[in-house]
Amino acid sequence: xxxxxxxxxxxxxxxxxxxxxxxxxxxxxxxxxxxxxxxxxxxxxxxxxxxxxxxxxxxxxxxxxxxxxxxxxxxxxxxxxxxxxxxxxxxxxxxxxxxxxxxxxxxxxxxxxxxxxxxxxxxxxxxxxxxxxxxxxxxxxxxxxxx
Numbered sequence: 486x487x488x489x490x491x492x493x494x495x496x497x498x499x500x501x502x503x504x505x506x507x508x509x510x511x512x513x514x515x516x517x518x519x520x521x522x523x524x525x526x527x528x529x530x531x532x533x534x535x536x537x538x539x540x541x542x543x544x545x546x547x548x549x550x551x552x553x554x555x556x557x558x559x560x561x562x563x564x565x566x567x568x569x570x571x572x573x574x575x576x577x578x579x580x581x582x583x584x585x586x587x588x589x590x591x592x593x594x595x596x597x598x599x600x601x602x603x604x605x606x607x608x609x610x611x612x613x614x615x616x617x618x619x620x621x622x623x624x625x626x627x628x629x630x631x632x
Contacts, residue, residue, distance in 0.1 A: 507575075514571035517564050524560025528553040544624055545613075548606045555598035563591050 531553040535546050566588040573580045613620045 510571050510575045514568045514575065517568035517571065521560050521564040521568065524564065525557060528557035528560060532557065545606070545609055548602060548609060552599060552602040552606070555595055555602055558591070558598070559595045563588060563595060566591070 532550050535541050535550040535553075566584065570580045570585070570588075
């Protein structure tokens with residue numbers, strides 16, 4: 486049995502020390518920072534366009550803005566948390582367990598928000614396509630008129 490432990494595979498702290506400072510971890514954190522910036526910008530612009538342009542304020546666009554808001558939370562909160570975890574790993578330190586738990590909670594909430602927005606969009610499109618007369622007569626638009 487003792488001979489099986491003498492293999493050259495890293496164990497415990499040796500495996501962690503081979504991962505800290507690696508180029509892959511640094512690359513992952515850089516990609517996450519770029520995704521954070523682009524995601525925040527793109528989703529913010531989507532929300533701003535829907536909110537400022539009266540002609541775009543219809544039910545389907547509000548649902549798109551809702552999905553953009555859920556994605557904005559991911560790109561503005563969750564992705565930077567993950568990038569900080571990668572940067573800490575690169576420098577050989579640990580992120581506090583509370584931060585990891587908060588990131589997990591925020592991630593789950595954002596997944597539920599995204600799935601809910603997608604489900605609402607699917608229901609809206611189903612009703613609009615399968616019952617167009619009902620949809621046009623029952624859905625009020627932002628101008629307060631029936632279409």
